[in-house]
Amino acid sequence: MYKNKGKICATIEARMTSTRLPGKVLMDFCGKSNLQHIIERLKRSKYLDEVVVATTVNKDDDAIVELCEKIGCKYYRGSEADVLLRVLDSAKSVNVDYIVEITGDCPVIDWRHVDNLIEMFFSGEYDYASNTIERSFARGFDTQIFPVKILEEVNEITKNLVDHEHVSIYIYTHPEKYRLINWKADDKINHPEFEITLDTKEDYEFIKNIYGNLYPSNPDFSAEDVVELLLKNQELTKILNNTRRKDPFKEQREWEEKHGKEL
Template identity: 45%
Template sequence: MKIIATIEARMTSSRLPGKVLLNAAGKPMLEHLVNRLRAVPSLDKIVLATTINETDDVLEKFAKSKGISCYRGSENDVMTRVIGAAESVDAEVVVEITGDCPIIDPQIVEQTIRIFITNQADYVSNSHIRSYPDGMDTQVFLLETLKRSASITKDALDHEHVTLHIRNHPELFSKINLVAPHEIDWPELGLTLDEPKDYELLKNIIEYFEPINPLFSCLDVVNLLKKRPDWVAINKEVTRKGDT
């Protein structure tokens, strides 16, 4: 099966505009993410799924400069955008990644893909029930499964959040959720790029590891941050979308 990763990204983030191109260790955050996905053995291709807005022309140029595919679609109907991105490269299996996960662990992505391939579930993820640090989020499903979901629901929220309908309807779609091993079980840790404080922390982490190990793992980060509570405190008060 042809397995592709879609990266959802746009420049008009309400909380941190242009966040995916912010610099760390001489590279945009999005480039760090692309490099990490290139280290995932099972992936055949990477597609940047951005919008048709003029503000995202720069992301299309980025994709071309890095030799990855680019698909442009609706800003709000992200489900349809992901479907279009996957169809544009004849994907069968979709590995959905968001652009705000610049230090995602390639080993975790690979493990999620392998769990999907070796089981009969419609949907496999490590974020539906959170145990991994926020920012390691990986979702894997057949393109046909997402298209079936899209054909059933017309709800705007479902189409904005891509797999929300799949996750909310266990009677229609079977699911497997990966649980983090004890050594990296830290669901409260924010390693996602939402706000300026997140950028400060992620930049610190990337620039610490870049000279010694650019493809540092989630475990590497956890071990580092256990020794640096001052870094953990940087974005501890950031409220995530969906938090209650």
């Protein structure tokens, strides 16, 4: 348990116009959309006061709003390009003090990880806690928490377009400014080679297999359950061998080299 120092929300970044896999947030796994699964998994948290979907004003995202209204989840519509500002305004719309940032391409996100990271964050005087500063968890379990006031500061400090696309990247790439803490996976779940994010058609088939194996018997399956499944059935991961992911750190460096560190 932790001493409550303010309200916490999880923001879920979601839009229909993904470049590589349009409409991925509403793709179906076992009869429910990807986004609905993420919402339901996060709402099991013991510590989150709110879950809010951070979507855009783009008309294509009306479908996301319809889902949120149907299942009773809060949402905020903001900038499509400036994701940092959209997440910040989403958190402000529900009047919270801390943000747990989640992306809409993580259908196997584990609420237990969220709660563990919240406890870690409040165990000391930190500005940012994450399980990704040093990669030990599989991609797809990514969880991070930081104060709203820190994101407000970052919004004012940097004009780097990459920082505004990848919300918290400025925080964890500036350890000289911010107090960071990293949660390292234990041996049982320390498998950073696994990538369980929904970015391509291959990812969809891969994650659909995970849900098909785990969800029918246990809708609240854990990250450990996912890793155990993949270790026992490594042929499931072969479909992903040629998948190429974006490198936000490379994009950030290139933007800074062209425009200067901060404007």
